[in-house]
Amino acid sequence: MYTAKQSDSTLTLPLQTHIRGILISSLQTHVTTPVRARFPVGVGRNVYRQLTAIAPAEFVTQDPFELIAVHPTDITKSVLESAPRYAQWGRIVDGEWDTETEPFWERPVPNAIVDRFKNGSAWEDTTLYEAFSTQLRRFGNAWGHTSIDDFHVRCATIDRLYEQLDTNGYQTQAALRERGDDPHAVPVLDEINVDIDRNGELLWRGYGQHRLAIAAVLNIEYVPVLVHRRHKQWYTKKDVADATKRREPYVDVFTSRREPYE
16 A cells, blocks of 8 residues: 655656646557557558568568567566667667666666565565655656555555466556457567677666566566567577577467466
């Protein structure tokens, strides 16, 4: 249960920041999410095939929107680089983009989720509180919320997500939307997004960090991820080139458990 901190009342945002936060929230609710939810994956595949024909050395041969199955604890790092200007699905990219990373489990959200559900900590005593406050100060918006008073609402949402994954197992965004469990879920694009670095290691790059952390805590064996970039040094290695250059596709709802996450 969230208990308001004494410092909550002191977090008063400048009017400009507050208005900015409201505008961002409105834009996400009424424009960004609806547009993403209608993304024509079939059209995307057709465009991708044309790009592959034009520059075959820059794109992988498999379906760029195919989800693959990954053990949650196999993702240990996240990319620090700012999001590239153009979509990176299925791209083979050289360069140093994979060298700037940070430990995924030291990020505020995964750290807080482990602290909450493994150690029983109150949400306000975890790193989530500071992360929520920091986003409000910077952007006037934290996960769609525009006031520190909404922190308990965000925490309740994560608690419900934990209960859902514990009861029903991990399910794709498409499945959740089709059944009406989450009408705002965006199929494919809003799955956990990763890159593959020069050593073949998975790097978290966006979306689903809450789901990924909860899946690890619950010892769920597989989660679906969408791969964006593959580093050229890894992709062109002979042992990789002779194989499929990908992991097993995610084809079902996995609910099996592994050894407890430490």
